[in-house]
Amino acid sequence: MLKLTYTEDSFYMECLTLSLEEWVAQRVIFSLRVGYSLCVQPSTATFLLPVDLPGVEALKTQARRADDGIIDLATCDAEYLEVTLRGSWLSNGSEGADGVFVTTMSDRTEFFVHKLWQEAQSCASVMSE
Template sequence: MLKLTYTDMGLYLERLAQSPEELVARRAILALRMSQNLHLEPSRAAFLLPADLPELPILEAAIRREGKAIALCSVCDDYVEVSLRGMWIAPEVDAHEGIFVAVMSDRLEFLLHKLWQVSQTQVSFLL
């Protein structure tokens, strides 16, 4: 499972071994104990990857073979948008901060996580 955490500081993507059901159950228990709201909704999430990543053709081929919950779209010469289908988990309906979880094949999850990590390394060198 891929977990995308959206905060006011940006996006963090991680790959988890647990199922979405386990994550939601733990979040529900935490919200209950903290007397907080919990909003769950089927949704889509997107993030950008640099278009010049050498492994991007491998990701494109994997998506063609096995990617029903993922799409790539070129948004400009420099970036491609990765769009995922999954579940949005947040404290409120209109929250801009929260987590998004998506399940796909292990290969796709691994490739996406790897490419995102590489893109973050490239960005940190530019700062």
């Protein structure tokens, strides 16, 4: 399962071994116990990857092979590829941008997307130094 945590100014991606159903159930139980409002709804999440990142072409091939429609790739411009994932958005129900997006794909695709995102983050931090 991929988990993307969105805050006001960034997001963080994790690859978790729990099933989507287990993780959501745990989150619902936790929310009930602490009295926290929780809204779960179908949604999409989008992020960018540099087109020159090693492995992007392999991701394109893998996404074309997947017929489940969970991942879509689109070229934004000469520098970036837009990755769109379909899954579920969990938040407190407010209009803010804070929340958690979760989705599930094949283990291989999840690991690959997570690895590419980590590499993109590493490249970005090296360039900003």
